[in-house]
Amino acid sequence: MTAEPLPLPEACVSALSAIEASPLDPGAAAEAHMKTCTACAEARIQFLAMEDSPEVLAPTGYFERLPGRILRKLPARPALHHRLGPLAWAAAAGLLMAVGAGAFLAGRANRTPYVEANLPRQPDILEVSTTDTPFHSGEEEAAQVQxxxxxxxxxxxxRLDTTPAPTR
Known part of the structure; x- marks a missing residue:
């Protein structure tokens, strides 16, 4: 469903024709009309904003030859990366991995704690000889104490208070 454009009033048509003929000096009638009609005033501004010069044409084949011309002007790149083959890159990667693994393992081997606890070990209550205790064989002593x-x-x-603790 396309809507037909509304026809322009005769005053607008004559003002637009005068603007198209001479946008800087369209005439007194067109000037008077543009004071009351904002659409025609905006059309004049847009017409004045348009460039009068045609597009600059490029010579035939200019854009096709442009990449080659630019590449000829650039300095030559050193071919170092072409001389190093995949075997050299693999050797470099292997060396890097070996150094990294060695450093990792050396760091793990030399780890020492910041603080070492040297407390004397207290004898456990259950280490005392318990031949005559009411414990059942095969069960954990801690569970049986409860x-x-x-x-x-x-x-x-x-009994435990009277029995001397074993020394180690």
Whole structure:
């Protein structure tokens, strides 16, 4: 559904013709019309803004020859990267990996802690000979201690207090 453009009023047509003929001095009638018609005043401004000079034409084949002309003017590149083959690049990569792996492993081997704790080791309660304790064989002693009754716990503690701790 295309809409037909509205026809221009006769005053606008004559003013636009005068602007097209001479945009700087369209005449008194066109000047008076442009004071009341903003569309014609804007058309005059746009007509004045357009360039009067035609486009500059390039010689035949100019753009086809341009890349070659630019490349001839550039200095020659050194062919160092062409002399190094894939074997040289692989050797360089292998050397870099070997140095990196060596440095990594050397750093891991020389790690020492900032602070070392030299506390004497306290003997554990359960390291005491427990031949006559109420523990069952095959079970963990820590789990069995929690299962003792209060009377059995008191008896165990009294036995442990009287038994000397082993020295290492």
């Amino acid at each position: 299962a003792l009754s209060p009377e059995e716990m008191k008896a165990l503690l009294e």
